[in-house]
Amino acid sequence: MELFAEHGYGAVTITAITQRVGLTRRTFFRYFADKREVVFPRVDGLCLALERELDALPQGTDLARLSAAVFGVLAQVGELLMSDREGQRRRQALIAQSVELQERERTKLAASAAAIERSFAAREISSGALFGAVAMEVFRAAYQTALWNEVGGSFREHMDTVRSSTGAFLTQV
Secondary structure: OHHHHHHOHHHOOHHHHHHHHOOOHHHHHHHOOOOHHHHOOOOHHHHHHHHHHHHOOOOOOOHHHHHHHHHHHHHHHHHHHHOOHHHHHHHHHHHHOOHHHHHHHHHHHHHHHHHHHHHHHHOOOOOHHHHHHHHHHHHHHHHHHHHHOOOOOOHHHHHHHHHHHHHHHHHHO
């Protein structure tokens, strides 16, 4: 992240990254598919956490409990991210400067929405795609609010505020 801040994302090579941290290129590729993944460490773990949490619930679990499970995982992830708010702010500033990173961020959010959709589909709930997309948009909006809002509050509180306003909007559609 220091290299990206010093030189800009586009100017930093994998060789520069490996030299800075004292790794070989081979070791780098054991942990990261490409340099974009350095900006999104452990994001794939969100999909796994969502799937694990939903799969642990018994078949026939009602939508309210499934929703609570999804938003519970998202709140935990958000709290973890906000534990290094300054680091997240630097990361978001980097993403804002790169179309390539913005696209990767959208792809990561879409993958999490797809994980929710798959879990819902396994339960024969047809609204999984819509629920997954809305849940991840609520997460993204709460993340941005929590990241830049100086008022404070827990991530869960920011997410609940976004959920409430989203629900109010959807009832008008």
